[in-house]
Amino acid sequence: MKQLVTLCSALLCFSGCDSNSVLVDGGELSEDVLAAANTITESDYLEKIGKIAHDSMGGRDTPSVGLNKTANWIAEEFARFGLTPGGDDGSFLQYYPIETLRPDPGMSSAKIGGKSLEFGKDIVVANGVGQGDIHSEVVVLAGLENLSESVASSIDGKIVLAVSMPEGYRTHRRAISDLRRAGALAVLVATEKNNQEWTVTSDAMAARNTMRIGGASNNNIAFEIRDDAIVDVLGEIGVDLNALRNTRTLEVIEANGLQATLSPRSQMVSQDSAPNVVGILEGSDPDLRDEYVAYSAHMDHVGIGTPDSEGDSIYNGADDDASGTIGIVEIAQAFAGMKVKPKRSSIFLLVSGEEKGLWGSAFFADNPPVPVDQIVANLNADMIGRNWSDTVVVIGKEHSDLGSTLNQIGDIHPELGLAPIDDIWPEERFYFRSDHYNFAQKGVPILFFFSGVHEDYHQASDEVDLIDTEKATRISKMIFYLGNEVANNPNRPEWNPDSYQEIVVEGGGR
Numbered sequence: 001m002k003q004l005v006t007l008c009s010a011l012l013c014f015s016g017c018d019s020n021s022v023l024v025d026g027g028e029l030s031e032d033v034l035a036a037a038n039t040i041t042e043s044d045y046l047e048k049i050g051k052i053a054h055d056s057m058g059g060r061d062t063p064s065v066g067l068n069k070t071a072n073w074i075a076e077e078f079a080r081f082g083l084t085p086g087g088d089d090g091s092f093l094q095y096y097p098i099e100t101l102r103p104d105p106g107m108s109s110a111k112i113g114g115k116s117l118e119f120g121k122d123i124v125v126a127n128g129v130g131q132g133d134i135h136s137e138v139v140v141l142a143g144l145e146n147l148s149e150s151v152a153s154s155i156d157g158k159i160v161l162a163v164s165m166p167e168g169y170r171t172h173r174r175a176i177s178d179l180r181r182a183g184a185l186a187v188l189v190a191t192e193k194n195n196q197e198w199t200v201t202s203d204a205m206a207a208r209n210t211m212r213i214g215g216a217s218n219n220n221i222a223f224e225i226r227d228d229a230i231v232d233v234l235g236e237i238g239v240d241l242n243a244l245r246n247t248r249t250l251e252v253i254e255a256n257g258l259q260a261t262l263s264p265r266s267q268m269v270s271q272d273s274a275p276n277v278v279g280i281l282e283g284s285d286p287d288l289r290d291e292y293v294a295y296s297a298h299m300d301h302v303g304i305g306t307p308d309s310e311g312d313s314i315y316n317g318a319d320d321d322a323s324g325t326i327g328i329v330e331i332a333q334a335f336a337g338m339k340v341k342p343k344r345s346s347i348f349l350l351v352s353g354e355e356k357g358l359w360g361s362a363f364f365a366d367n368p369p370v371p372v373d374q375i376v377a378n379l380n381a382d383m384i385g386r387n388w389s390d391t392v393v394v395i396g397k398e399h400s401d402l403g404s405t406l407n408q409i410g411d412i413h414p415e416l417g418l419a420p421i422d423d424i425w426p427e428e429r430f431y432f433r434s435d436h437y438n439f440a441q442k443g444v445p446i447l448f449f450f451s452g453v454h455e456d457y458h459q460a461s462d463e464v465d466l467i468d469t470e471k472a473t474r475i476s477k478m479i480f481y482l483g484n485e486v487a488n489n490p491n492r493p494e495w496n497p498d499s500y501q502e503i504v505v506e507g508g509g510r
Helices: 007-012 031-037 042-052 065-081 149-155 169-181 195-207 227-236 318-336 359-366 402-412 436-440 469-488 497-505
Strands: 093-103 109-112 115-117 123-127 134-142 159-162 186-191 210-213 222-226 251-253 259-263 266-281 292-298 345-351 375-381 391-395 419-421 446-450
Touching (some): 065 318, 065 345, 093 359, 123 195, 149 251, 210 359, 266 318, 266 359, 292 318, 292 469, 318 469, 375 469, 402 419, 402 469, 436 446
Parallel strands (some): 134 159, 186 222, 292 345, 375 446
Antiparallel strands (some): 093 210, 109 115, 109 259, 134 251, 134 259, 266 345
């Protein structure tokens, strides 16, 4: 973004300046902007959060009747504000399909070299949805070290047979994701499990239901395959499977043109859907109105669970994330009420399925109402209503110049009493755990406003009476002021090049 002015020069501007941007034009905010910010009030926030973090919404599970009621209420608010619908068929609601699938071993088939394999007996789908045909050359990968550039280039477009994959589901999943990002079409994890261990694995995989969101094919499909099923096939091409089992140095083994065809099949168990809510406010500048600032939060929670000591089984999720949801609703109302709208357009997005795996935001990022490369920034709010009163953690500041813009917003608005600090829990990997991440992977610079977890996180005790509404409204105003600056700056936010390489090009290592 262009060189920003200092706090001193901003404060020296005469009070009559009618600019909508302090940082760009060096002036004070217009009365229109200040009046809009002041519509974000504690009383309004409290009234709204009380509607969606209420027992009548049943904990807003995805999917559920209560989630649909919440989405419809937000849609009604957006209509009342005068926003333009950004959902399906001229509505504010964007639905995505939720399919439950189960492996169908009897209809599945596989072949490596000239040998046919039997699903259940020789091979199982270990990760992802098995539905499709995969045919390619096989490369054998041994070793446990991180992928190098040369190794990655060797597996691009190939089926990878990994013969010394680390144990443990989470480690498997991370390694499989790394291989898929490097271009592997599928991953076969060779295992030396004995008959009893394999039977347990095979039975568990055959009975496992897998969710597929949006009808998309799974891009992390992996299989477990028994050593006994492939040791002779590999031996015929001069590869000693047993000798590779304990290899530690990462190595790609030539498989001499070995081909494989994998044709897993699944049966449909159930079909459902869940909503996002999308409202759009058109910008005022004829040149910039085709670019968008997206504001997001997740309206879902975890539904109904184990009763607590008082018999309460409805997990209302007042902080997680009714607090962020109402912040975005308040921001939408503030912008919609301005006499002169920001130069860029705005998208106000409340998603579902965050608690299940960022479902709604992933679907939106793949199916936006505008080209995703025209979304210049995503400002995401998740759990902004608890903990310390004078600080908000803003994750992602180091990855783009949105961070420096936000720091100046904090300086210019001391009345907010908020210090926007960097991520203080990097080991928790929160950057990869909320909806902004799906925007970041598409190349959209993001900031994630977050006040941290607490003892009521994912408990029935996460109730409205514990929300610091005064703090939540100040955070909402900070996001409003930041969004106003981004929307009026003639230049788009810019990534830190190293961050862009890591997060967008390489996939961020989630």
